[in-house]
Amino acid sequence: MSSSVSQNLNEVSAGFKRYNRAADNNKAVILKQLQRLLNDGDRLLEIGSGSGQHAVYVADALKKIQWQPSDRGPYFASLQANLAQVTLSNLATPLYLDVSSFDIPGIFDAVFCANVFHIMPADLIEPMFSGVDRSLSDAGVFVVYGPFKYGGEFTTASNEQFDGWLKSQEAHQGIRDIEMLIAGAAKFGLTLSEDNPMPANNQLLVFRRQSQSLENFVPGA
């Protein structure tokens, strides 16, 4: 493909390996939040890009953002194959990144992940925040999309059912308590500064360095 102008990226994405319908459903609301949080010229690292649908959609909409996708394990090869079909000058070649050995070179203005915390084991929460701390600029944001529990409670019965299904697939999977993320973040000087309710019982969390965060923020309020 010679230029993104000649590509219908919706059609290209629909043919992606590991295509995820949920990513198609939530990509517009995620874009709206990222548009608000990012600045022209920002470099963004995505963790657990999956099929790459979010990467393609947001990079196409926000041409002044440099998007660095990444993934691990079996998802990495399909992400590479999917993004090889796309020509977007602000979308980089995927990097191999497993949070268990978070060793990405460079500093990013934003780190983003969608639906990763309930898939990776809970004992990777701390390595995740440690890696984000090393990769994030001083004024950077760590944006996390997905479902969470509050005070040990699911926000909805459907999230509880989803949690049961996740565990039936892989024992280490499960919807995390937001308090676990807040505690993990605090070890590396990061604070939850926004907790935005999103459609389909999800949240969009924004972590910032303590020095950049508003005081007295109450999660879920």
Ligand SMILES: C[S@@+](CC[C@H](N)C(=O)[O-])C[C@H]1O[C@@H](n2cnc3c(N)ncnc32)[C@H](O)[C@@H]1O
């Ligand atoms: C449910 S998929 C979400 C994919 C995509 N972000 C989306 O929302 O459609 C979960 C993703 O988390 C990634 N993941 C799981 N464990 C990980 C780890 N230890 N390090 C990095 N990514 C991981 C998987 O490879 C997969 O891409």
